[in-house]
Amino acid sequence: MSFSRAEAYAPATVANLGVGFDIIGLALEGMGDRATVTFKDRPGIVFSKISGDGGMLPRDPEQNVASVSARAFLDHMGETRGIEIQLNKGLPLSSGLGSSAASAVVAVVALNKLYGEPYSRQELLPFCLEGEALVSGYHADNVAPCLLGGITLVAGISVDAIQPLPAPDDLHIALVTPKVAVPTAEARAVMPSHVPLKTLIFQTGRVAQLVDALHRGDLRALGEAIGLDKVAEPARAHLIPGLAQAREAAKDAGALGVFIGGAGPTLCALCDDGVIAERVARALQAVYCALNLTSEICATRVDNRGSVVLRAE
């Protein structure tokens, strides 16, 4: 069954998960983007409206992640009609919460619905990557959990490189996003080109512990492994003010592990209880308050639904 208009939702995601640099991401409950896509007889893609971005996102359909992803899908379908996209950004830009991945996913998921959902969420990966590549290269560590929900291992950019990992039920996440700009390009540029062999051994050991802890539902081991990143965090620490104090404050408030969400500046603290996560979020905000930085905080959980179609007609 095909439709002429569909609205979709795509959640916030955090990539990297500390030691899982570029290979693991998770979807977050309660924050995301919405888009409504409507077929038009005239060819081409136009944005009827973009809201929630403070006017920052390009309106040119060749420069916007959502329309570039949609274009890849339309071309694949051999479509002659055009579409109109209404994009409602619920996610802040350049914050480490997977805003570009959500733009890419939400447009493609709505578009897939217009054709009666011929493709599974996993099969939509290549189209979404075309959009994501505009701002951060071909990386699936946000796009995959955004599409599928949960925690995903992404060992490559092909559809079969995605492997869902178990998300423990009692995992709660405190987030703080201080108001500082950390452009993804700069965060990538400061990464080392090489790492010592002993760092590789350390890092592979911690990734193994992380995956094992997820399977065993051992949140204590998960928190410990995740927070021991010796590659991305040391390289990026100077881009994120207050990182050391924030980690200490989060631990003191009961967090099991702290890591930089994506390229930052969002920090994520893993907790085993919702009340603790609320307390940790407030403790994180207090750190930034003392540094005269405003910040957004929330306590949330893993979103196990991923991208969803909200309505179609």
Added chain:
Amino acid sequence: MSFSRAEAYAPATVANLGVGFDIIGLALEGMGDRATVTFKDRPGIVFSKISGDGGMLPRDPEQNVASVSARAFLDHMGETRGIEIQLNKGLPLSSGLGSSAASAVVAVVALNKLYGEPYSRQELLPFCLEGEALVSGYHADNVAPCLLGGITLVAGISVDAIQPLPAPDDLHIALVTPKVAVPTAEARAVMPSHVPLKTLIFQTGRVAQLVDALHRGDLRALGEAIGLDKVAEPARAHLIPGLAQAREAAKDAGALGVFIGGAGPTLCALCDDGVIAERVARALQAVYCALNLTSEICATRVDNRGSVVLRAE
């Protein structure tokens, strides 16, 4: 209850498991070392007999892995008596089958029995590492699975760095040990001091797949992840004749993945069936036969018992 004489068994092990360089090892069924340890009134450690080593192992108790490990344990216990060790090497030396780890473990496990087993297998790790360090530095990736059996993650050298991983029931392993010398020291010396960041990302992704595959019991994914090592294998390939042909022959015969056991020259091929493992072992031997190299082969499984006490009196 304490004893005056105890005999123990410690299995063969393979470390590294391809992408799991220095962090994962497994114990093998049907091959191992035995040792009988007897209290003597006179202080000091003496070897009453060492067999099966072709006269290659040092008889000097300060130079032998078994006696150095035993010494660490005796010192820890504040023991004034001495011991006599009879060591029966069932494992070939410098072959990648954890011969030194087995020597270290078998002596300490027998000795622990003399005191009525005050320590768990895991708690014996530090004593065994003292012996293992004599020949290959402080690495627990053979010692841990040798002590505990199964497949173990070893993210460090402390007792709590050991985490048993699930070993799938239907995992079979074909082994070939060609008659070429690969000294551990040389195999370590050829390792690169640094690796590119993209190799780190690749390798952590594959380690994550490996651990996930073990938990899911997915042998196909396990074989694929394990065989993709981009760090140790490229550096060591020239030390192991016929590696490329052996891999191809094993795959053709039905193996799911091939990796270098420890520092080599033993090659391990993972299979999902015992009959296939026998066929793969013969195919591996044929490769070395064509290269005019004699080889030992066997088809075996993961040893889930680890080190055991055979008798005590």
